[in-house]
Amino acid sequence: MHGPALAGAPPAVPRSPRPGLEPGPTKAAPPAPPSPTPPAVTPTAKAPEPTITKPATPEPPQPAKRTIREQSGSKGSPTFLDPHGAKGPSGRIPAHSWIEVECRVYAPEIETANPDGWWYRIASHPWNGRYAVANTFMNGDTPGQTPATNTDWSVPVC
Incomplete structure (x- = not known):
């Protein structure tokens, strides 16, 4: 039926020479398959509550340590890391040297520390943090003064 078109009629659609391939209404593409859902996770333990950490409060600056000037005696002053039993010999303060003393510690274990x-805990470099027997210092005495002062009582106790 390929004849002339009738007036007022829609134009004829040519037929495909092969059956079953006729153009038909346009179909939309099939929807995409759903994305796979991850398997459900069963928690084995309750998660810990989050902790809120406050910023660290800076410590106030430490006041400068009060030190007392002392002069070593005519033979100098041996120093030790630990005054209890004079452990850890660590150098000698030269005779008549002026140094800074931080405080005093009572440790009568060795005979030469008595009476x-x-x-004294020394605050001067290179002996800072070490100890020397108080009676090896002048302790405010003048050379040759008798009786000698064994300890300067103005040095605070550690």
Whole structure:
């Protein structure tokens, strides 16, 4: 039926020479398959509550340590890491040297620390943090003064 078109009629659609391939209404593409859902996870333990950490409060600056100037005696002053038993010999302060003393510690274990038994913790480099027997210092005495002062009582106790 390929004849002339009738007036007022829609134009004829040519037929495909092969059956079953006729153009038909346009179909939309099939929807995409759903994405796979991850398997459900069963928790074995309750998660810990989050902790809120406050920023660290800076510590106030430490006041400068008060030190007392002392002069070593005519033979100098041996120093030790530990005054209890004079452990860890660590150098000698030269005779008549002026140094800074931080405080005093009572450690009468060795005979030469007596009669008072006090040691000074040294604050001067290179002996800082070490100890020397108090009676090896002048302790405010003038050279040759007798009786000698064994301990400067103005040095605070550690």
